[in-house]
Amino acid sequence: MTYATFPLGRIAGIRIGAHWSVLIVLGLLAWLLATAVLPVGAPDSTPVANWAAGIVSAAVFLASLLAHEMCHALVARRYGLRAERITLWLLGGATELPDEPPTPRAQLLVAVAGPAASLLVGGIFLGGAVLAAPVLPAVVSVSLVWLGWSNGVLAAFNLLPGTPLDGGRVLEAIAWRVTGSRDRARRIAGAGGQVLAAAVAAFGVWELLIRGDATGFWLIGMSWFLALAARGEMSAAPLREVLARIRLREVMSTDLVTAPGWYTVQGFLDQAARTRFRTFPVVSFGGAPVGVVSLSALSRVPSSARTSVRIEDICVKPPACLVASPDAPLSEVFSRARLRPGQDLVLVVDRGVLVGVAAPGDLARVLELTALGVRPGHDAGSVK
Ligand SMILES: [Zn+2]
Structure with missing residues (x-):
């Protein structure tokens, strides 16, 4: 969904984009309203008024979809998770949340935030329609009722219990809490998603063949998307399970060269040149870990500034740099960060107290050994 997407700007620092297919949704909804909903609900209204109200309502509906996604993103952020981009497309909205929620509670609240927003927005539209009915033209009241109703349906559909829907995440959070295993929970929610996909497909076929309703096509498309997403979620589980059993302390390097944060770039370069490392943990004068600095970060400091800029000023600090406890399972480390060789640590x-570091090379080695069915050994000594 990253290609064929046009940017719509940023809200609260989150990039908003729309896939071209959103235009199909906009057109279909406007058409549905102008030709089917409004002529029945407001029989005295003119076709021009119906089309105008239809187009505006379809656009407002997309905006409320965006509100749904924004709420997922903002709650995720409250838990310190990255929320990078929201994309609106044919089948709704998608929020990119690359990090895994740290607890079942966080996962539950991030998942519930979207449908809660839809219910609230829907309630406001319905309330507005009821309160303002005496003064508004019928075509506007009917549009408001439709908006309220659609947001309610959006919330209800998204709460169906299967991955990748919000309800699947809710199910996963509850199962995680009950079983204590995130991976088992993920499989349960994935299985829910597959059952759901089959049910949606069957409903789509029924709509299409028995009732002759073209929304069946849309449902079949939706089921295909649901099935793919649910399968992807389940096939990722076994490797993650293995990684969940390996602790960071088993693969971290304890043989390390630290960069004193109070040193100037020039002062540290002389020291760095004598090691075989490309990335260094930065420590404060008191020995506390501060962040990570790489040779590539040092190279971006103009040579005239090397004697005045301190390592502490240019190092990457948490949360941009990953800090984990030695007992953290590797599955968690992998899910929290995309590590770039030569840049991240x-x-x-x-x-x-800094007890070790793990470089992308160390983690890649674990992945490779795990794929070979070999458990990684303890004395993995190199940081590359
Ligand atoms: Zn959602």
């Missing part, structure tokens, strides 16, 4: 910190 996981700081392994125990009670405020």
